[in-house]
Amino acid sequence: GINAEYGVEVRTQWQQSPDENWDVQNGQGRKKQWLCESTRSHSTIAKYAQYQASTFREFLQEEQDRSGNDKHEDLASVKRRGPKRFTNFKMIQFGTNVDLSDKKKWGPQIAELEKLPPFCRVKSSSNMLSYMGHKILGMNTIQLYMKVPGSRTPGHQENNNMSALNLNIGPGDCEWFVVPQEYWGVFHEICERNKINYLTGSWWPLIEDLHKENIPFYRFFQRPEDLVWINAGAIHWVQAKGWCNNIAWNTGPMTHAQYVKAYERYEWNKLKGVKSIVPMNHLSWNLARYAKIYDAGLVKEIRHCLEGTLSKCKAIKEKLQKEGKEVQFHGREKDEWTHYCEICEVEVFNILFVENRKVHCENCARSSSKTLDGFVVLEEYKIEELESWLQSFKLADRPANGNELEDYSVDIAKLPPSLRYL
Numbered sequence: 051g052i053n054a055e056y057g058v059e060v061r062t063q064w065q066q067s068p069d070e071n072w073d074v075q076n077g078q079g080r081k082k083q084w085l086c087e088s089t090r091s092h093s094t095i096a097k098y099a100q101y102q103a104s105t106f107r108e109f110l111q112e113e114q115d116r117s118g119n120d121k122h123e124d125l126a127s128v129k130r131r132g133p134k135r136f137t138n139f140k141m142i143q144f145g146t147n148v149d150l151s152d153k154k155k156w157g158p159q160i161a162e163l164e165k166l167p168p169f170c171r172v173k174s175s176s177n178m179l180s181y182m183g184h185k186i187l188g189m190n191t192i193q194l195y196m197k198v199p200g201s202r203t204p205g206h207q208e209n210n211n212m213s214a215l216n217l218n219i220g221p222g223d224c225e226w227f228v229v230p231q232e233y234w235g236v237f238h239e240i241c242e243r244n245k246i247n248y249l250t251g252s253w254w255p256l257i258e259d260l261h262k263e264n265i266p267f268y269r270f271f272q273r274p275e276d277l278v279w280i281n282a283g284a285i286h287w288v289q290a291k292g293w294c295n296n297i298a299w300n301t302g303p304m305t306h307a308q309y310v311k312a313y314e315r316y317e318w319n320k321l322k323g324v325k326s327i328v329p330m331n332h333l334s335w336n337l338a339r340y341a342k343i344y345d346a347g348l349v350k351e352i353r354h355c356l357e358g359t360l361s362k363c364k365a366i367k368e369k370l371q372k373e374g375k376e377v378q379f380h381g382r383e384k385d386e387w388t389h390y391c392e393i394c395e396v397e398v399f400n401i402l403f404v405e406n407r408k409v410h411c412e413n414c415a416r417s418s419s420k421t422l423d424g425f426v427v428l429e430e431y432k433i434e435e436l437e438s439w440l441q442s443f444k445l446a447d448r449p450a451n452g453n454e455l456e457d458y459s460v461d462i463a464k465l466p467p468s469l470r471y472l
Contacts, residue, residue, distance in 0.1 A: 053155050054096035058145040058196065061088045065142045065200030067135065068225050068289040071254040074139045084244040086204040086254035088144075098145040098196050105142070105198045106293050109133065129221045130274070132199035132292035144201035144290075150297065151191035159297075160192065169303060170215055170277070178302030178309070179212065179328070181336040184387050186327055189300040197222070197290035204252045204287055207234060210319075210328035211283035211311040212300040220274025222292020227255070228268040231283030231311065236263055249324050254287060282311045302328075306347030313355065325395035329388035331359050332399060339439050342446040349445045356440045359399055363433060366401050366412055370427060377401070380428035393418075400436070402428045 064074045064087060071086060072079030106129060113128070150156045160172070168174045172192055179190040187193070189209060195201075199222070208214045211231070218224055229237070240259060241248040260267055271291065272278050280286055282303075302308055316330040334355040343349050370377055380402070389398045391411040403415035404426045410418070415425050 054094065056095045056148060056155070058093045058095055058098045059147045060091045060093045060098065061144045061146055061201075062091065063088050063142055063144060063200070063202055065136050065140045068227075068291075069257040071256060072139070077139050079139060082256055084240065084253045084256060084259075085246055086202060086252045088202070088204065088252050093145070095145075095148065095196075098143070101143060102145075102196060102198055102293055109199075126221055128292075130223055130292045132222055132290070136200060140200075142198050142200050144198070145196035146193075146203075147188060148194035148196070149187050149191065150194055151185055151187060156192075163192070166277075170279070170301070172299045172301075174301075175341070176304055178304060178312075178333065178337060178341075179300060181341055182328075182333060182388075183336060184385055188298070189327065192297050192299045195296045195298065197224070197294050197296065199290055199292055201290040202254065202288070204254050205237070205285060206287070207231070207283055207285055207315070208280060208300055210326055210330065211308075211315045212302050212328065213282050213308065214280040214298060214300045216272070216278045216280070216288075216296055216298040218272045218274050218276050218278075219295045219297065222290060222294035223274070224272040224294060224296065225289050225291050226268070226270050226272055226278060227287050228270075228280070229260075229265055229285040231281070231285070233265050234283065234285055236265060237285055249319070249322055282308045283315075304341065304343055304345060304348060306345050306351060309348050309351050313351070320396055323394065325390060326397060329390075329397040329399075331355065331397055332388045335359070335399075335436070335439065338443040344446055344448045346445055349443070353440070353443065356436075356443065360433075360436050360440060363400050363436065367429075367433070373422075375422055375427060377427045377429050379432065380430055382430050400430050402430070404428055 064072070066072060066074075066079075070079075071083060073081050073083045073085070074087070109132075110125075110128065150159065153160060163172060168176050171177065172190065173180045177190075179186070182190055185191050186209075189212065195203070237255070238248040240255075240263070241251060241253055244253070246253050272288075274294070302312065312328060313330055316326045316328070319326045334352050337343065337352055338356055343352070367377060389402055389409045390396065391398055391414050392408040393410060393414040396411050398409055398411050401412070403410040403412060403422070405415070405418070405424050410425070415422060419425065
């Protein structure tokens with residue numbers, strides 16, 4: 051079969067009704083809870099597909115035994131609807147996060163998605179995440195999710211509140227619950243009350259608690275071939291109703307609202323000691339250098355970020371100069387990943403404090419050694435370069451016949467090789 055030995059992350063969960071979540075002990079539901087139990091292991095596409103098929107065969111057999119005859123609805127509709135109700139708790143496995151970024155292996159599938167309109171595409175000049183200059187798996191690349199009935203994607207907001215798309219390949223349906231971004235603080239409080247980490251924990255909201263807190267939610271079925279758009283920061287959780295496979299990826303529309311929500315979460319993650327998967331400073335400088343931006347509010351916000359990071363770089367360099375610590379120019383390699391601090395996992399932009407080939411932020415480097423003994427300080431961009439990029443960054447003129455979703459035409463020849471896939 052197709053890339054049969056490819057790796058799959060498997061989550062083992064209890065199969066249960068979508069509007070309930072039980073603390074299951076010895077196969078019995080003891081009490082309802084927000085904590086969503088989901089243990090992780092690893093397998094391959096071939097093994098998981100075998101498991102998917104065998105659970106379907108078992109289910110068909112059970113249905114036939116129950117109805118007492120062989121004449122029942124066709125296989126496709128059974129696969130789609132799944133069990134009519136989950137009567138007892140059963141362990142199931144959910145295959146998640148299959149990386150489909152390799153064009154050599156998944157070329158035809160990736161090409162098929164190019165047929166989507168530009169604002170939905172994985173790579174597009176109107177998508178902020180296409181300016182990263184490197185892959186962020188599952189964000190500016192595609193991931194596959196392989197499901198049996200009851201498979202759950204617990205409650206979450208996307209990394210750095212980016213927007214997202216999810217396509218159901220079928221044959222089964224998925225059930226979605228979605229809450230507007232404005233309510234995330236209430237979810238955070240409920241998680242705290244339940245002793246669950248909102249950002250990194252695994253949780254499944256109880257419907258009665260949402261009613262109690264007056265939280266509105268959308269609830270809908272995603273049929274095969276339905277494409278779900280998750281707006282910036284929307285809180286969502288999903289359960290498979292039938293047997294199905296989904297693909298998903300993120301996108302960052304070039305809007306003020308998207309950027310602000312992404313940057314707010316970037317700062318909140320810092321406060322909470324959580325790594326931001328989207329390095330907002332690196333991304334902002336790339337947008338300033340290479341993107342055409344027609345949203346005045348977005349230009350203002352990016353400029354604010356550039357001015358802040360530039361003045362921080364200058365301050366760090368001045369301090370090092372006074373201390374007599376040399377800063378070596380290092381530059382950046384093609385496709386080089388963004389650097390994060392080895393200790394606190396904060397993004398390290400431009401000035402890297404390196405010890406034993408490991409990058410640290412200034413704070414962690416100085417905590418480790420006040421005089422920075424054993425550290426080499428490297429600089430990726432010259433201050434003059436940053437100043438000139440900031441100076442030349444301005445609002446682009448929208449073409450007369452422009453379409454807000456499609457007119458981000460960028461001169462590809464001016465882009466570095468790592469961004470030329472636009």
